[in-house]
Amino acid sequence: MAATPGPSAAATAAAAAGGAGSRPLRLSPPVRNLPARSKPRQLFSLFSSTPLLCPHFFKHLTCANGARYCCSDSFGNSEGGRASVVAMASASTAYERELAVAKKAASLAARLCQTVQKAILQSDVQSKSDKSPVTVADYGSQALVSIVLEKELSAPAFSLVAEEDSGELRKEGAQEMLTRLTKLVNDTLSADGTYDISLTPDDVLAAIDKGKSGGGPSGKHWVLDPIDGTKGFLRGDQYAIALALLDEGKVVLGVLACPNLPSASIRDHGKHYLQAQVGCLFVAKVGAGTYMQLLDGSSPTKVYVSATETPDNASFFESYEAAHSMQDLTSSIAKKLGVQAPPVRIDSQAKYGALARGDGEIYLRFPRQGYREKIWDHAAGTIVITEAGGVVTDAAGNPLDFSKGKYLDLDTGIIATNPKLMPSLLRAVQDALKEKSESVGRL
Ligand SMILES: Nc1ncnc2c1ncn2[C@@H]1O[C@H](COP(=O)(O)O)[C@@H](O)[C@H]1OP(=O)(O)O
Ligand SMILES: [Mg+2]
Secondary structure, eight states, X not given: OOOOOOTTSOEEEOOOTTXXXXXXXXXXXXXXXXXXXXXXXXXXXXXXXXXXXXXSTTTXXXXXXXXXXXXXXXXXXXXXXXXXXXXXXXHHHTTHHHHHHHHHHHXXXXXXXXXXXXXXXXXXXXXXXXXXXXXXXXXXXXXXXXXXXHHHOSOSSOOEEESOOSTGGGSTTOHHHHHHHXXXXXXXXXXXXXXXXXXXXXXXXXXHHTTBOOOOSSSEEEEEEEEEOHHHHHHTSOOEEEEEEEETTEEEEEEEEEEEEESSOSTTTTSGGGGSOEEEEEEEETTTEEEEEETTOOOOEEEOOOOOOOGGGOOEEEOSSGGGSOHHHHHHHHHHHTOOSOOEEOOSTHHHHHHHTTSOSEEEEOOOTTOOOBGGGTHHHHHHHHTTTOEEEETTSOBOOTTSSSBOOOSSOEEEEOTTTHHHHHHHHHHHHHHHHHHHHHO
16 A cells, blocks of 8 residues: 555645744655665765774674664674674564564554545544644544554553543544544454454444553553644644553653655755655664664665764754744754754654654754653654664753653753764753743843
């Protein structure tokens, strides 16, 4: 099945209203049937700036953050010294089953979301108590992921921490939506053909409510954002299905399905990606690197963060929605760092995927005071970046802690970049935050 763009067929990541100087990014309809290519450029620049570890030239290299990566054709296959063979063998076999299940679940959910985005009707949008829009696709995506986890995992009593619950769907007046949702889930399952099942509305409600786990520091917990970037989804722009697995409080695998992200770099928008296919799946497992493939199936390609060391050649990603991140602060950080390029604003954890494959160097996220970050908004994206050789921290430089339950306890914001740029980025963040608090103090 070919990946298809959204209803507008133009995933737009233009500058937010009033965002003068930001880089408009209009993603046009894809030209079909062109081969997806990863960018060897990223690999070459990494070779040129990283020490080789052993005489197996081009086999082993150390990423700038000290993590070891092996050049391998498939997930986890490697060559080299005995110790690394042992280490990589355990890295390659651990969580293998879970990763395959996560890919299956996210791909199926993405298919459902693509169907809905194409046919979206205003009446699909309900209002949650927090007033953010939620669609039949959020529920359908969560139900499908939950069903795949239940069918495929050997332990049926899995723990799932997910964004949606069935509360609104159980209310009077939601019957029609529930009927449509059940049909959508069943149609997606039957088109896929893996499972010969037909779900009732109650089955769908129960599947959604499997996502009520609170997470925490012990055991395994799946973490799901069924549609990350609901606003982008409704606009016909970028969104992601983000699924991760925590084990003893650490993210051990992550899958990001980005149905509207072009397979080619969006750095030089207006150029290569206009011919690219749309719909990417990023897959990361602890110790085994990050891979990208087309959502409609292509062999996975290992991806790496950009090796750019100089801020004046760097570009940065931030939220499309001005309400999600303080753009005056991010602009001040970029200025202090010496970044020349305007911000690239796109919705959802698609930013993490784009950064992981080197489309840009920096991600800045500074929500307004009082906003509490949820683990499902960052778990999959974080491992996609770290396994590609990048670093993700809070504004004080601490790693994100996914072991505290549903929320991340954060110092102000989230930043990501490559290890070479991180020290200067952290200094710029600290300076900009200090300046901001001093200016608030003077008022
Ligand atoms: N006021 C807010 N500030 C920051 N993030 C928000 C806010 N409201 C919703 N979000 C969440 O931010 C994420 C999108 O981030 P981005 O701005 O990078 O696209 C989404 O998970 C979105 O929730 P949701 O998943 O319900 O869409
Ligand atoms: Mg989200």
